[in-house]
Amino acid sequence: MTDAAIDIRAGAFKPGTSDAEIEAAAAKALQHRRRTVMFWRVAILVAFLGLWEVAAREAWIDPFFYAMPSAIAQRLYEWTTEGTSEGPLWYHLYVTMEESVIGFATGSVAGIIIGVALGRNRMAADIFSIYIKVINSIPRVVLAPIFIMILGLGLASKVALAFVMVFFVVFHNAFQGVREADRAMIANARILGASNWQLTRSVIVPSAMSWIFASLHVSFGFAIIGAIVGEFVGARFGIGLLINIAKGSFDAAGMYAAIVIVMVVALGAEYLMTMVENRLAKWRPQPLHETQ
Amino acid sequence: MAPEKTTPAIELINVSRRFLSPTGKSLTALRDFTMTVERGEFVAVVGPTGCGKSTTLNLVTGLASPSAGEVRVMGAPVKGIDPRIGFVFQSDALFPWRTVIENVMAGPLFRGRAKADATAAARDWLARVGLSRFEQHYPHQLSGGMRKRVALAQTFINGPEILLMDEPFSALDVQTRVLMHEELLRLWSQAKASVVFVTHDLEEAIALADKVYVLTAGPATVKSVYTIDLPRPRVVADIRYEQSFINYSRTIWADLKEEVETSYARAAA
Numbered sequence: 001m002t003d004a005a006i007d008i009r010a011g012a013f014k015p016g017t018s019d020a021e022i023e024a025a026a027a028k029a030l031q032h033r034r035r036t037v038m039f040w041r042v043a044i045l046v047a048f049l050g051l052w053e054v055a056a057r058e059a060w061i062d063p064f065f066y067a068m069p070s071a072i073a074q075r076l077y078e079w080t081t082e083g084t085s086e087g088p089l090w091y092h093l094y095v096t097m098e099e100s101v102i103g104f105a106t107g108s109v110a111g112i113i114i115g116v117a118l119g120r121n122r123m124a125a126d127i128f129s130i131y132i133k134v135i136n137s138i139p140r141v142v143l144a145p146i147f148i149m150i151l152g153l154g155l156a157s158k159v160a161l162a163f164v165m166v167f168f169v170v171f172h173n174a175f176q177g178v179r180e181a182d183r184a185m186i187a188n189a190r191i192l193g194a195s196n197w198q199l200t201r202s203v204i205v206p207s208a209m210s211w212i213f214a215s216l217h218v219s220f221g222f223a224i225i226g227a228i229v230g231e232f233v234g235a236r237f238g239i240g241l242l243i244n245i246a247k248g249s250f251d252a253a254g255m256y257a258a259i260v261i262v263m264v265v266a267l268g269a270e271y272l273m274t275m276v277e278n279r280l281a282k283w284r285p286q287p288l289h290e291t292q
Numbered sequence: 293m294a295p296e297k298t299t300p301a302i303e304l305i306n307v308s309r310r311f312l313s314p315t316g317k318s319l320t321a322l323r324d325f326t327m328t329v330e331r332g333e334f335v336a337v338v339g340p341t342g343c344g345k346s347t348t349l350n351l352v353t354g355l356a357s358p359s360a361g362e363v364r365v366m367g368a369p370v371k372g373i374d375p376r377i378g379f380v381f382q383s384d385a386l387f388p389w390r391t392v393i394e395n396v397m398a399g400p401l402f403r404g405r406a407k408a409d410a411t412a413a414a415r416d417w418l419a420r421v422g423l424s425r426f427e428q429h430y431p432h433q434l435s436g437g438m439r440k441r442v443a444l445a446q447t448f449i450n451g452p453e454i455l456l457m458d459e460p461f462s463a464l465d466v467q468t469r470v471l472m473h474e475e476l477l478r479l480w481s482q483a484k485a486s487v488v489f490v491t492h493d494l495e496e497a498i499a500l501a502d503k504v505y506v507l508t509a510g511p512a513t514v515k516s517v518y519t520i521d522l523p524r525p526r527v528v529a530d531i532r533y534e535q536s537f538i539n540y541s542r543t544i545w546a547d548l549k550e551e552v553e554t555s556y557a558r559a560a561a
Binding site for chain 1: 389398433
């Protein structure tokens, strides 16, 4: 209502220009802007890939180490049509995704529950905060060999690694989100008659939700990292295993091809997450439209 | 029934309230504070900024407890949050992720009423504050005055016998504020609740209240009490031009001015 969508600058229109004309001009400007953005996005990608290809073919960089986009595309094509040396690509992708999704789901649920619980209970937070700091200070990657030793080469060790990658990020945001909840809003809910549980469920958690979502965005990427690192260290299937094998046979194109697959999956997940968030957060004011 | 009716709605008897500052120093917000609010009475509390006005309200809700003295609601000492109390906040305390109707329904649902029942009651209250068309809007889509009306509906739907208001209209522009005064008086005359209305706006206090308590600069204690004998129903927009209103205003301001100056001098020192 009060959001001025587009700034109508003085002198931009002749006096007497109708609203419809101004709106049409604004719609046109917006479309033009979108096209410019899209053009440059594509142009930069094409230039980057083209330069890489040319540099490798002209031997400015050594294609043995750096491969080249055409070789990577070739490898991806082979993998998708004929499968990898270790079996079908889809199965490897499925395994990595399974590990990431289970690790992400369990890690974020545990992070939210424990974050909210400690956020609501100051005493428990004071007691446990030191342990959480200590555990959080461990670089997650060093846990990979330990988990594999304990849990074996299969699914469980990768899920455990993805879990610890996700848990702390989500936990911290959930905890902080609970602490930032508006005091007047909490007092209002209590006077309106909310019990402790109702207060947590219908006031504290929703108001921490934007914090929690910010962490969920990054943490799916972390879950994939956890799964792939686990596969590096020891696995029978997975994208991480493909990278490891490509490394062992000095197959640069294979390594980059695996990276491209991970990139596409992570981007897809990010897109999905944004969609879910927009749907849940429809109560938030729309951001002001930026003018050029 | 008869003896119960005679007990006042709210009594604060020689109440003191101290609290610790973040640096560990003990501060006194209220000192030997005594106030009585009869049933159905509209009391306004005015005082200089930051003197401890809001503390009095928190004591009545049970969100804070007195360091000394006694707080009684409907003749019984305050233990926890009393369901007969409604509170309208200065800041926006609506739940931004809920629609207007879901905000109004919050109280009844928290108190375990059936959903259909709560919806019907919320519709009724939204109609009374003139917001039926905005049921499905979110708070951020409404103006400040409309949000305050939602807050009033959210509070009144619980049928409070005691209504506490902490500078509820101070964030609104002057014209909207007068409209909200009319709205409040109309709702209050129907609901027959006892009201404690905290404000720093003396004219607002006189226009609305039966009794005006003037507090001293902090630590707050009661300086004087004025009974406002203006006839009801009052038209808030016009009442401020009547001679009796101006007389009250002049007398009470002379009293309040000293405290405001003391508080200002202290802040400047």
